[in-house]
Amino acid sequence: MNIDIPVAELTEADRELVEAAREIVEAHTDGEDGLHTVGAAVRAADGTVHGGINVYHFTGGPCAELVALGAARANGARELSAIVAVGNQGRGVLGPCGRDRQVLLDHHPGIRVLLPVPGGLGSVHIRDLLPFATAWSPDGGSTPYAADVG
Template identity: 35%
Template sequence: MTARTVEDPSAGCPDPAVRALVAAAFTAISSRYVLARHQIAAAVLDADGGMHLGLHLDAMVGRASVCAEAGALSAARLATGAELVAVAAVRYPKATEEATARVVPPCGLCRELLLDHAPGLRAVVHDETQLVLTPLSGLLPHKYVGTKWPAVLTRS
């Protein structure tokens, strides 16, 4: 069986922050892809320049699956209390698909979770012509806001 070359979606991206986020997620999923187990990796950038990675963990019971963005958020919170500023997720192609990895926006559940922990977070999305950073709050305009904790968390 011949290994195929999968195109890195960060190639040619003019924005260095976007390129670094996407490249980190692509590198992670390229080395850990397993069909029906790990198809997406995410990278979260903190305000101090730290990069935190997460891997999608599929499960036999779909509800038990963990998204890559949730894993990256957890890794970031274990490593630092710094503000989280950006997130990117990359989906690795199945063998039956064109050999191009692609940036995917966070799912609805991850949008809620990420905004709970990083209200100013921006996400890498494809705007039809290029990869750009956009406020995650714009992708979830009617976010649920409860009374469990203050809208802006502070570290003591």
């Protein structure tokens, strides 16, 4: 199956978000084999930026993106427009794992994800990262894929 995903070029605000995530991980990492090796930054609809860092644990501790989502919520951000994760030690921007993609789709279905794409970095709508996804909400539970959603 070949799915053509629309990719937008990064804006200046997107580049600033990447830099915020890089600063978080570089300031708080504990090395190659550490517990804190990925930083994330999320931009709220009002332009504020909230950050997080992963908490590695063999049971599946939270990824940096999920920590950033929680931090944004704790600081009053309800609508989020973009998110990015950056690896420590110069690894650069990383795409979200499958669990993060599903959480982003379920809780912030309008968010754009900054990630590596052919030729550099791009911005992709979360729906495009989970084609044919089943969505979930606290009110409706799981709902089947609908091509006309969004």
